[in-house]
Amino acid sequence: MVNIKVNGTSHQIDVEGDTPLLWVLREEIGLTGTKFGCGIAACGACTVHVNGQAVRSCAMPIASVDGADITTIEGLSADSRHPVQQAWLTEEVPQCGYCQSGQIMATAAYLKSNPNPTDADIDANLTNICRCGTYERLRRAVHRAAAMMKI
Amino acid sequence: MNMQKLSRREFVVSTLSAAGGLAIGVSTSADAASLSVRPWGNDALKHSGEINAWVLIEPDDTVIIRYGRAEMGQGSFTALPQILTEELECDWTFVKPEYASANRNHKENKVYGSLSTGGSRAVRETGEMVQQAGASARERLIAAAAKRWNVAATDCKAAMSKVTHTPTGRTFRFGELAAEAALIKLDKEPAIKKADQFKFIGQRIARLDVPHKINGTAIYGIDISVPNMVHAAIIACPVFGGTVKSVDERPIAGARGILQVVKLRDAVAVVADRYFRAKAALDKLAIEWEVGAAGSTDSLQFRKDYITALDQTGAVARHDGNVDAAMPGAAKVIEAVYDAPIIAHAPMEPLNATAHVQGDRVDVWVGTQNADMALTFAAQASGVKPENVYIHNTFSGGGFGRRLRPDEVAQAVAVSKAIGKPVKLLWSREEEIRQGRYRTQAAIRFKAGFDAKGTAIAYDIRNSAGSSNPQAVRNGLDPQTTQGLITTAYKLPNLRVTSIIKNTHVPLGPWRAPGHSQNVFFMESFIDEMALAAGQDPIKFRRSLLAHRADFQQVLDVLESKSDWGKPMPAGKGRGMAIHESYDSIVGMVAEVAVSNGEVKVERVVIACDCGVVVNPRGVETQLEGGMIYGLSAALFGEITVKNGRVVEGNFDTYPVVRLKDAPKTEVYLTPTPGKKWGGVGEPGATMIQPAVTNAIFAATGKRLRSLPIRNHNLSGAA
Numbered sequence: 001m002v003n004i005k006v007n008g009t010s011h012q013i014d015v016e017g018d019t020p021l022l023w024v025l026r027e028e029i030g031l032t033g034t035k036f037g038c039g040i041a042a043c044g045a046c047t048v049h050v051n052g053q054a055v056r057s058c059a060m061p062i063a064s065v066d067g068a069d070i071t072t073i074e075g076l077s078a079d080s081r082h083p084v085q086q087a088w089l090t091e092e093v094p095q096c097g098y099c100q101s102g103q104i105m106a107t108a109a110y111l112k113s114n115p116n117p118t119d120a121d122i123d124a125n126l127t128n129i130c131r132c133g134t135y136e137r138l139r140r141a142v143h144r145a146a147a148m149m150k151i
Numbered sequence: 152m153n154m155q156k157l158s159r160r161e162f163v164v165s166t167l168s169a170a171g172g173l174a175i176g177v178s179t180s181a182d183a184a185s186l187s188v189r190p191w192g193n194d195a196l197k198h199s200g201e202i203n204a205w206v207l208i209e210p211d212d213t214v215i216i217r218y219g220r221a222e223m224g225q226g227s228f229t230a231l232p233q234i235l236t237e238e239l240e241c242d243w244t245f246v247k248p249e250y251a252s253a254n255r256n257h258k259e260n261k262v263y264g265s266l267s268t269g270g271s272r273a274v275r276e277t278g279e280m281v282q283q284a285g286a287s288a289r290e291r292l293i294a295a296a297a298k299r300w301n302v303a304a305t306d307c308k309a310a311m312s313k314v315t316h317t318p319t320g321r322t323f324r325f326g327e328l329a330a331e332a333a334l335i336k337l338d339k340e341p342a343i344k345k346a347d348q349f350k351f352i353g354q355r356i357a358r359l360d361v362p363h364k365i366n367g368t369a370i371y372g373i374d375i376s377v378p379n380m381v382h383a384a385i386i387a388c389p390v391f392g393g394t395v396k397s398v399d400e401r402p403i404a405g406a407r408g409i410l411q412v413v414k415l416r417d418a419v420a421v422v423a424d425r426y427f428r429a430k431a432a433l434d435k436l437a438i439e440w441e442v443g444a445a446g447s448t449d450s451l452q453f454r455k456d457y458i459t460a461l462d463q464t465g466a467v468a469r470h471d472g473n474v475d476a477a478m479p480g481a482a483k484v485i486e487a488v489y490d491a492p493i494i495a496h497a498p499m500e501p502l503n504a505t506a507h508v509q510g511d512r513v514d515v516w517v518g519t520q521n522a523d524m525a526l527t528f529a530a531q532a533s534g535v536k537p538e539n540v541y542i543h544n545t546f547s548g549g550g551f552g553r554r555l556r557p558d559e560v561a562q563a564v565a566v567s568k569a570i571g572k573p574v575k576l577l578w579s580r581e582e583e584i585r586q587g588r589y590r591t592q593a594a595i596r597f598k599a600g601f602d603a604k605g606t607a608i609a610y611d612i613r614n615s616a617g618s619s620n621p622q623a624v625r626n627g628l629d630p631q632t633t634q635g636l637i638t639t640a641y642k643l644p645n646l647r648v649t650s651i652i653k654n655t656h657v658p659l660g661p662w663r664a665p666g667h668s669q670n671v672f673f674m675e676s677f678i679d680e681m682a683l684a685a686g687q688d689p690i691k692f693r694r695s696l697l698a699h700r701a702d703f704q705q706v707l708d709v710l711e712s713k714s715d716w717g718k719p720m721p722a723g724k725g726r727g728m729a730i731h732e733s734y735d736s737i738v739g740m741v742a743e744v745a746v747s748n749g750e751v752k753v754e755r756v757v758i759a760c761d762c763g764v765v766v767n768p769r770g771v772e773t774q775l776e777g778g779m780i781y782g783l784s785a786a787l788f789g790e791i792t793v794k795n796g797r798v799v800e801g802n803f804d805t806y807p808v809v810r811l812k813d814a815p816k817t818e819v820y821l822t823p824t825p826g827k828k829w830g831g832v833g834e835p836g837a838t839m840i841q842p843a844v845t846n847a848i849f850a851a852t853g854k855r856l857r858s859l860p861i862r863n864h865n866l867s868g869a870a
Contacts, residue, residue, distance in 0.1 A: 015425075016407065023427035027382075032374035033367015035548070037499055038580045042803040045499060073367035085365045092357065092769060095777055096224030097364025098371060098499040098548025123812040129803060131499045131549050132224045133780025135814035137773070 002066045006031065007075025017063030021055075022046045024062050025072060033073040033101045037129070044128030047102035047109075048072045054109035073101035076108060084108045087145035095132035103128050107142055115146055184232060184246035186359040188368045191516075191543035192217060192249035200329035202291055204255070204262045205235065205284035208329035212312050214241045217251040219263035219281075220273040221520045222360060223498075223550035224777075225833050226770035227273035229358045231281050233766060234274070237351040238285030238343060240309040241325060248359065253522035253542040266522040269555050269661055271734035271831020274766055278829045282343040290341045291332035296323045298331070346764055346827060355769045360546065372518040372545045375505040375575060381410055383566050383576040384429035387418035387586050390442035390796035391656045395419055399437035406432050413569045420566050426577055445656035446796040450492070450592075453655055453793065457594040458490060460615035465649030466627030469637040472645035477609035481600025485684045487677055489857045490594040491669040494789040495587040495798075496662060497806060500548020501580055506563035507573035508533045513540045513564060514573075518547025520554035528557050532564035551781065552661040556588050581801035588660025589791060591617035591632070593669045597677040605685040607696070610643045612636055614670070615651040619659035624652055634666025635838070639674060640703060640732050641696040657793065663781055664834035667733045668841075672786070672859065675729035675842035679849065689728055689846065690716060702824045706730060706739045706759045709822045714741035714757040720851075723747055724754075727846025729839040736762035736830030738775065742815070742843035746851045749867030753783065753815040753844055758836065760821055763828030771832050772819040778836020779817065784808040786841040787861050 002013045006029055013024055020039075025031045025048065034057060037045030041056035048057045049071040076082045080089065084107050094100045106128050114121055122142050130138065192215075201207040207215040216235050222228035232248040251263040264280060265272075289309050296314035297304040300321060307316050312325045363369035388394060394417050403409055408424040409432050419438050423429035478484065504517040506529065513535045519525045522542045530537040547554055563576040578586070593616035600609035614636060618629035629652055630637075636648045662668055682692035690711055697703040710716070710728065720726060723746055730739035743755040758775050765771050788807040792799045800806040845856045848866070856864050 015427075016431075019427050023425065027425050027427065030376070031367070032370075032376075035371075035499070036373065036501065036577075038803050040580075040802050040804060043499070076366075080362065080366045088365045089361060092361050092773070094224070094361050094364035095226070095773060096499065096547065096549040097360065097369055100364050101367045104365060123814075126811050129499070129808055129810060131497060131551070131781065131784075131808065133777035133783075133809070133814070134773075135780060135809070135811050136776050136817040139811065139814075 002062050004065060004068055004070055006070045007072060013062060015062060018061045021048070021057040021060040021062050021065055025057065031072050031074050035098055035101060037099065043099070044106055045099045045102040047105040047128065049105060049109055052109070054106045073105055076105065082108060083148040084111070084145040087141040087148060091137045091141040091144060093134050093137045093141050095134055099128060099130045103130065103138060107145065111146055111149060115149060117142065117146060183357050184243050184248065184359055186228065186248055186363070188363045189370050190222070190228070190250055191545065192252050194252045194254045194541050200333065202288040202329060202333050203284055204259065205281060206239065206288040208325050210326045212245050212324055212326035214239070214246045214312070214325070216246055216248045217263065218248050219251040219266055219277060221268040221522065221544065221547065221550065223268070223518070223520060223547045223554065225273065225774055226358050226767065228360055229356065230274050230766045230770055231277060233356060234278050234352055235281040235285040237349060238282050239289050240311070242312040243351070245312055250544040253526045253544070254538070254540060256523060257526055257537050267524065267555060268520045268550070269552060271833040271835070275735060275829045275831040278766070279343065283340065286341045286343050287337065288332070290337055291335045292325055292328045294335045294337065295328040295331040299323065352764065352766050354767065356767055358770070369546045371500055371548050372503045372505065372516060373500055373577060375516040375545065377505060377507065377516070377573045380505065380573045380575055381422050381424060381570070382426040382429050383420045383422045383563070383574050384426060384433040385418055385420040385562055385576055385578065386433060386438070386582060388440045388442065389585055389798070390440065390446045391658050392445055393417065393440045393442040396439040396441045402435040402437060403432040411570055412436070413566050415562065415565055418562060420562070420576065422566065422570055422574060426575070430579065442796060448655065448796050449794045450792040453592055454490060457592050457615045457653060458488060460651045460653050461488065461594055461596045461613055463651050465613050465651045467647065468628050468633045468650050469646070469648040471643070474609050474611045474645045474647040477645040478598070478600045478611065481609060482603040483601045483684060484598060485680060486596070486598045487680060487857060488594065488596045489673045489676065491592070491672060491859050492789070493592045493657060493791040494590045494662060494785050495584050495791050495806060496551045496553035497584060497808060498549030498551055498553055501578045501583040502553070502559040503575065503577040504557070504559045504563035505573065505575040506560070506567040508535065508564060508568040511535055511539050514543065515541070515560055515564065516543045516545055517557065517560055518545040518554065519557050519560065520547070520550040521557060525557040525560045528561040529564045532561040533568050551663045552665065553588060556660055558586070580803070584801050584806055585798040587791070588619070588658050590662035590665065590668060591619070591659045595673045599681050599684070601685060605687070607643055607681055607685065609645040611647050613649045613651070615653050617654045617659050618652050619661060619665070621654060627652060631666040635670035635674060635731065635733065638732070640700055641678070642699055643696065656796065663778065663837040664733060667731065667834070667838045668782070668785070671729065671731045671838035672841040672845070675731065675839065676845055676857070679727070679846045680855065693730060702737055702761050703730065705822055705824060706737050706761050709759040709820050710739040710741055710757060713759065713818065713820055716741060723851055725847045725850025725852070727843045727848070727850055729842040729846065731835070731839055733835050733838065734831030735828050736760060736832055736835050738835040738839055740779065740839040740843040742840065742847045744844060744847040744851055746848060746866055749865060751787065751848060751861055751866065753813070756815045756817045756840065756843070758817065758819045760819070760832065761824050762830030762832050763823055763826060765821055765823055768821060771821060774832040775819050775836040776817050778834060779840045780809050780814060782837035782840040783813070783844065786844050786859055787813065790860050790863070
């Protein structure tokens with residue numbers, strides 16, 4: 001039995017210890033905003049926050065996050081009010097949108113560690129894949145979110 | 152009465168912090184139409200407020216607009232309703248688009264046309280159809296109002312979801328008229344607006360699906376949950392065309408949650424209470440496959456075979472003038488062979504479908520590009536009549552052509568039928584990469600002759616490529632394999648295209664801008680070689696071959712000025728361009744690259760486009776940017792290799808794609824020429840970038856790359 005807190009709610013999870021956190025979130029808890037993209041932590045579609053850090057949940061065994069505080073896209077804000085979400089909306093970043101929960105979660109965590117990123121910082125630190133090619137807008141949205149967070 | 156509607160559309164104006172007082176100014180719905188996170192439509196056939204198959208108006212004025220294509224991120228779930236709204240004269244905030252029913256499309260003789268979403272067709276081919284549907288509904292609403300008032304319809308007009316009797320100022324809401332409007336027969340269908348009458352078309356309106364895609368609420372196929380649903384993981388024979396020989400289930404005996412192993416002819420599925428259990432068990436099964444002769448093939452041999460095939464005569468696809476007569480008279484002849492590898496689509500959401508076969512009814516929830524074919528496949532796989540099959544189309548995590556052929560639907564339906572339960576079947580990423588409907592391997596030989604003054608006088612092109620639809624090959628030709636070659640706008644007195652169709656066991660399908668994708672890389676690279684041979688600047692040389700096309704010249708003007716063309720660049724950097732017409736749009740690109748220590752970095756891309764009518768500039772820009780990135784992945788990294796008949800690559804570690812660090816600064820300029828053309832923009836962007844980058848590499852290094860991907864070439868020491 002593993003205990004995790006997800007978006008503020010405690011859950012007792014009875015699954016095999018090597019079950020990836022992603023599938024616990026999606027199938028045990030029913031939070032489907034976090035997506036499956038690759039299963040090998042290569043694309044970042046499954047990014048969530050574990051104790052405030054961005055983590056690719058598809059390759060994170062549930063046993064290794066016992067006791068952790070986890071935030072998913074559903075818990076990032078009420079009513080999409082987080083500055084990163086608002087910047088994403090204004091720049092109209094998503095196309096198919098499938099990778100965007102992960103992109104937003106990765107960005108929200110990154111901006112906490114670097115509130116003033118340059119383009120080069122963004123390129124080096126935000127490494128999630130988007131196949132629709134939203135990168136130009138995504139980069140603009142990261143700057144916009146950073147500016148909004150300073151207000 | 153509209154107050155009721157407005158309150159239903161209540162929303163939050165986001166203010167980031169009371170202290171800062173920054174109004175974000177973006178709402179989720181109040182200033183726009185609203186789209187459900189579960190956008191599949193109602194399959195019921197008739198409703199009293201349904202004015203035609205496309206438009207249903209509720210008593211409270213809600214306007215349901217049916218969308219007869221797929222939304223995979225290209226924005227036409229917003230663009231097509233935008234077009235219909237232009238004609239209907241309804242209030243955009245009352246609009247609620249939903250997917251057109253595939254079941255109904257089947258039963259009502261394709262009332263929505265084709266639901267298939269490929270060929271950059273959504274707006275290009277459905278635009279005028281929905282315009283007509285909107286105009287027709289508007290005139291019926293006006294006629295219904297005129298009848299109630301007993302006045303002439305010509306004294307009434309529609310605007311913002313109301314009909315007004317102009318002389319008296321009396322009004323009816325659309326919602327009050329819809330049921331009567333639905334019964335009205337018009338003497339003749341009204342004319343639709345011309346481009347210069349558009350008020351709403353052309354506006355930079357917000358995409359309706361975006362608010363659902365920033366908070367995890369949009370429902371994709373993978374997110375579907377239905378009562379009593381179980382989960383399936385699947386692997387198909389890794390050698391295409393092979394079959395299941397045997398399955399040893401002993402390794403998973405007693406594993407938790409496993410319900411059943413289902414053997415299909417060419418695939419094995421494990422069904423469990425959870426996907427992660429099904430997948431873990433599938434990985435443990437010992438499966439033997441019957442692979443046949445294809446099991447000894449490999450990519451190196453394929454590549455040789457495609458290039459050797461160029462020695463065949465080929466079928467003539469186009470011949471202007473007489474190349475055989477002109478070529479011997481040339482003062483100078485240049486020749487080159489190019490080739491391109493197999494590539495996969497790799498949409499972010501791996502293929503999946505949820506199917507429920509119960510008695511003589513089948514329900515399928517799937518994010519598909521092709522709801523019509525999904526219905527057909529589900530009927531075939533279940534044995535249920537097509538009229539009893541219901542496709543509930545979800546959002547889809549990218550398509551790019553892969554979701555045009557719903558293999559996953561056939562599998563999910565077969566598994567549901569076998570186990571008698573609703574099942575969600577999900578492919579792994581490896582399955583997605585290894586069971587593609589790939590872009591064909593292709594090779595091409597160019598030969599160009601110039602007169603003594605350097606004018607190109609003869610151009611001979613021969614390609615070899617696989618057909619994704621061998622049954623459709625006529626006289627040795629598949630229009631798709633010569634796309635972009637036979638349609639070239641370049642004018643030469645003597646020009647010939649011959650083609651050889653060559654297939655392997657690798658299944659092929661449309662990859663964003665099929666045909667054009669590899670052919671434009673070939674054509675626009677060799678045109679640069681021709682410019683060099685003629686001693687001319689690449690843009691000047693193209694201008695001379697496009698002198699008859701003012702629209703091309705205009706796109707070239709914009710490209711030339713915005714890209715700083717001709718401005719010197721430092722050593723190791725270069726600029727390259729490409730231009731092409733496809734899907735009724737002309738798109739040109741200039742790429743700036745830096746080559747350093749053998750590494751290529753694309754730093755900036757300037758895109759110019761003439762697509763005719765621009766429905767939503769934001770949508771067009773986004774599609775061109777995204778298409779460019781998609782093509783850039785192919786140019787820099789894209790390669791699927793085959794060994795022992797099976798695809799070697801399996802995931803993003805071995806099939807890399809563009810990430811932020813690889814993504815250039817991008818500028819898009821729309822330069823629509825006046826006129827009635829509705830050009831598609833979903834695909835063109837994916838083609839031009841490939842030669843623009845290799846041409847830029849040539850400018851930077853003097854090295855001409857005649858094959859892709861770029862990462863296979865050693866450029867160290869080249870600059």
